[in-house]
Amino acid sequence: MxxxxxxxxxxxxxxxxxxxxxxxxxxxxxxxxxxxxxxxxxxxxxxxxxxxxxxxxxxxxxxxxxxxxxxxxxxxxxxxxxxxxxxxxxxxxxxxxxxxxxxxxxxxxxxxxxxxxxxxxxxxxxxxNQIDTGIFFAAYGEATVATVRKALREREKMIAFAIRAQGMAPAALHEAFLAEFIGAQ
Amino acid sequence: MASVQIDLGDIQGDILRAYGNDYDNTTYAFVKIECPPEQARAWFHGVVDHVTTAETWPPGEKPLTTLNVAVTAPGLRALGVSEDVVGSFSREFRAGMSSRSELLGDVGPSDPNSWEPGLGTGDAHVLLTINAKQAADHQRALGKMKEAMDAVGGLRIVYQEDTELLPGAREHFGYSDGFAQPAIEGASDDKARGGGVPLKDGKWRALAAGEFILGYPDEDTRVDPKKRLPNAPAAPLGRSGTYMVWRKLYQDIALWRRVMRDAAKLYEGGDEHLLSAKVVGRWTNGAPLVKYPDEEPRGYDPKTAEDVNDFRYDGDVDGMRCPLGAHIRRSNPRDALAAVAGPKGVIGFDGHLSFRHRMIRRGMPYGRVLPEGVTEDDGVDRGLVFVSFQGSISRQFEGVQVQWLNAGNIFGLGHDKDFLLGDPHGTGKMTIQGKPPFFLAPQEVFVRTRGGEYLFVPGMTALAALADGTAG
Amino acid sequence: MSIQTPAPAPITATGTQPRNHDGQAIAITVFSTIKLWGRVFLPVLFFVTRRIPKLTGTLRQLSFIHFARWTVIGKLPYNGPPQKKGRFRYPHMYFESNFNGGWEEYIDAFSHILTDGMTAFWGSSYGFPKPLPTAPFKRYIQDNETEADHYYCAYPEATSTMIQRSLELDKKLVALKRDARRMDPDAFAAAYRRFLTDAQNAL
The missing domain is CATH 3.30.70.100 (Alpha-Beta Plaits)
Structure with a gap:
């Protein structure tokens, strides 16, 4: 159990x-x-x-x-x-x-x-001195602190990008996205 | 449940039912009492004799002018009310609006330190509100008001705002305004559709009077078998009164027009009219977007159109018609909070998350209109005098301001602030839902608080007791 | 334009004492004394609730809670004198929640929406009024609440809803990132539009 x-x-x-x-x-x-x-x-x-x-x-x-x-x-x-x-x-x-x-x-x-x-x-x-829980409710119990932190950062980044990228032509958009999220390789 | 009988003769006018647009001119005069309480009460007595009540007028017999009175916490003290009785008023009322500035978002250019002199300092004691049909009546009423003050002495107007209806009953952003008023049991049951609490199966019910008038059951106690009444100040002040919020909100119309013009360049082929409507949630003629998502209906008259307020958001859970962050959706979300689309339809909570946060609004625009098409500021002070009436300032006005307008979380919008009223210190954008969505940014400060007070509007019996010095 | 430093978040943690919040997060800590029948009933309730996740579905949908717990304490571990040894006369329930929004709005939502759930969880506690009307219920919670002496949240600026939306967004973004490099600009622009359309309510 x-x-x-x-x-x-x-x-x-x-x-x-x-x-x-x-x-x-x-x-x-x-x-x-x-x-x-x-x-x-x-x-x-x-x-x-x-x-x-x-x-x-x-x-x-x-x-x-x-x-x-x-x-x-x-x-x-x-x-x-x-x-x-x-x-x-x-x-x-x-x-x-x-x-x-x-x-x-x-x-x-x-x-x-x-x-x-x-x-x-x-x-x-x-x-x-530990006491066992009766019911434990976790809204995002699958996600670790590290996962949550990363997701929150990515969201901030994505919002800023979405605003900046609005109206970009496909080539510029593609390039900007790769630069922002994939990094130069 | 038996319908509640409301004692209209004991309640001041313009609360439960609006005086209406027959009154073109409204003056708000904040009086400071600089004389001993006995002397102030002599003046107050004379004022109280002329106060307009909520009793209905026979057809065609609307008075030329009306007078209403409200007091601040320092005002109660200046009238000689004891600390014990003042202590029976709500905490936020006693603290005053300017002490709540951080909570309310009155920071930066809206900081109380830069408010109009006389507001937010403890000097505003009594608010006299005078409505008049015509300018001449208005002047006469103002003259009488000043005469009465001078006759007693030791009374000074510390701030006065003279307002006038704008052509077409619009506000300065250009929108027909003020249709979404709460429907109140025993006073406006006929407005329940759209104005009341959205229930299951498309039904509505008017709100309990105690949400707005103290001394009556509210939405919490209306079904209480023990018949307890909501918190209220000590008798006789706690009956037939209401709390009032008064705010002077400056509107930067030129900035608003420039931001909309520039942002629309990337939106739907430059459709500035649609973009602005998306921010507000209504077209300029008042037609709600959730009913008319694609274009402004021609010949729409908000005074007669039933759907101006009779609507819900259950057919628009994703905000494709009316954005989730549209101003009217945030300030009165009806059934929208926490609703999700499920395979068998919308799963929501009807009005359960919103019905304790309704307000009666009685605002007036002030200042000259900025001519159409002008996008540079002309230096004229213009905006809205926001007035709301509620049983609890913290639950209703502050709840809406803090949880719904200044923060987007409850709508799933993160830190997005209301685009119309907010500032850039949230996310700094608004999402216009669509395929794909449009991100409206940057956010600017279109509206600045120029002053405000938390007041109490006593009932008629309470006013008499205040004037007699028998309020405790 | 880019968002360099996160702006000060709006104040939403209202209606509670200062040590009960860290940023947007509010702590609530409540003890209640349980009637003897609760000793039998509550373990059954907990057992059933754990096994039927649907029962907590409404909590999930309301989405303002990070973590919450209910625990029944019949006795405490013994650590030597001066602590007294033995069982309590009555079992006691410990409840904690970590949530966003105002305290008052939180209790209102519990009372009006989870009326039956509140009765199930607290109905066996002494002094518990019904969840409705809310005023006595709020007074009961206040009377039984203890202010935290220290409260910590790893992401004080975020809310539970934001976290959940961010996690959804992340999954979608991972897919877009994975495919972005091998797409040509037009294909990417189309994929990006689909992504935005799909993920807009997480942004």
Whole structure:
């Protein structure tokens, strides 16, 4: 049976890890400050389509109280989800290597995270805290990030060409197209 | 469902039903209150006594002039309305149009910093709209307005726009305009075809009054078993009122003519008339392209022709008749959103993606016409005073401006902006669908925002409460 | 003329908090508490939905979602103290979506078009009002939504629809490129016209 985490070649990863008491605020500030410090570190993981970090402080209980018992989270939890290309194992390897500087600040503030917060130890930790998806919907699950990027670039190029080429005679059109899309050979 | 009874006597005029083209002259005067609230209310009292309501006139008894009133958020405060009550108005209304400039695309030459003085600064408090049949009546009404202000003192007109209908009731680009008005339950049910919500099997239904008039069920709550009403300001202001958007839009007619002339050289043997119609979605006489794709029908009278507004896009999913990015298709897409042609016909969502984004439009052109054939600018300020009425500025006016006109994504058009109203900062082109398609480029700025305000048009009871200082 | 640098894209990601968007992409993160019958019903619903792709056809046609997921969580992996061990009293549903357009338009579309689907997915959650009218439904989503602390999209200027159209275009363009060199100018001009006609709504 196909994994519920997979749609096409896309993979839905989710890890939900408990935040150490007292570290909630520093973790939130760190994550919220990432944008101000430059491009998202997640951009280093070239197989990531979309990803997020969300700290969930508690469950919301039903205000109409049809729910018999209140239920609360014991701690704040950090959710990391990623919509990624291909196989999870090699993705996590990449993550544990390329996100090492940030991982210590992020998962290093979570209960049970190994001291070093990198490499195989971090990978084992994330795997341990992985939660399987129920339904994964991917609009373009067959396309990798690289494929999408290339297609978007080609579209921009094609639009510009189509405007420029309007009204060209066949010979000029042919020549311009070869120059633009095939390159001189 | 029982039809809703609308209390016309409590609603200001020209909202649910247009006063009509009998009124050649319209003045918009923005008044700043520089006196204490009690003094301002004394003046306001006198104004309110002359306000025209939505009640229908007996045949042949249209008044020579009409008067209507709207207020901005600073205006409510200047009239002495409490912060609590002001806080019950919508966020975007309180923030004001100029604070939403980036969202609305009012950037570059449309930036609020370069707007007409008195607009977008918090100085415009009360908008008086005066309609008159003839110039003489118009002057008399303006004189009375100023007299009343001078009698009280501490009131100043910070911006005034005098407008006049153009010959043939066209707008400056040369198009007959303003037919696609929403049909409203209890007010204009007879206009449901084309004006209402497109349903399955070719049927239509008028829109719930609450989409436009507060205090009535809207399209969301009309079938609510709990009979909840849409969000509205605190009573009595929340009943019979509506939010109003006022924008002065300059139109660069000479530039428009040059761009169309030059672009048409590569289009259908130089058919400039057709190319312009493709951009707009209508021929100059108002005939919609989706009905008349090949040539402008002769003798077409938009005032009597039913198909001027009674049409859908289900027979034109690919935009071969009316381009997917045509102005009228973007600003009122009817059943077009996300519709696809399937083997067994069109699979679409009827009006489900568009029916919460309708507006009543009551614009007026301003400035002299640029004579036909002139392609160099003559320096005259001309364009359109855009006016819309809606229950929610963010959902209706801003939704259309942001998601439909400034961005093309929802139509599958990527970053293409509306070619008529947009700027080159999207893709910078418009696709005219065809075999092969034509790419209209480069995009220029034909329309610039010269100022605007978000206002609230109170109902008659609410106006009286504002004048009495009992609005809370 | 050519497009050198992509122009600043129009703002379409409206109606949500600032950390919930990256360019055109909006993140929505929602937890809900599931009634006990949902523990049985939801896995069945998920199973069926996975096997019948047609059920997600409407989502595909609406085309404003990049990726979305629904996950039922009955217990969390244990990492040692101070974390408490054991199952939750109620199962909880995690929902995330990555989409384009305004938050409000997104929920409206869900309510009006996927009314039955919304009821199927959230009907077993406590406090869930019906999808219609939308105002209470929006309030419910807002109450249960958590703002992202950091959100990333690999192509913030593009939308899901643009990506899908670009991928279609690319396939057609590959064919034209493959054949272009061995064609004579007239044959190419004809092929190019056919290509434009065929691919115009991806441009």
């Amino acid at each position: 196909a994994s519920p985490n997979v749609s096409g070649q896309a993979y839905a990863f989710m890890a939900m890890t408990p935040v150490m008491p007292g570290e909630e605020q520093p973790l939130a500030e760190y994550l919220r400050g990432l944008r101000a410090r430059g491009p998202s570190p997640l951009a280093r993981l070239a197989r990531t389509h979309l990803a997020r970090f969300v700290i969930v402080p508690d469950f919301k209980n039903d205000p109409t109280w049809k729910q018999r018992h209140e239920e609360h989270l014991d701690l704040n939890y950090l959710i990391f989800t990623s919509n990624l290309d291909g196989d999870l194992d090699s993705y996590l390897d990449e993550l544990c290597e390329k996100l090492a500087p940030e991982a210590k600040e992020i998962w290093g503030r979570c209960v049970g995270c190994p001291e070093s917060a990198e490499g195989a130890a971090l990978k084992t930790y994330l795997r341990h």
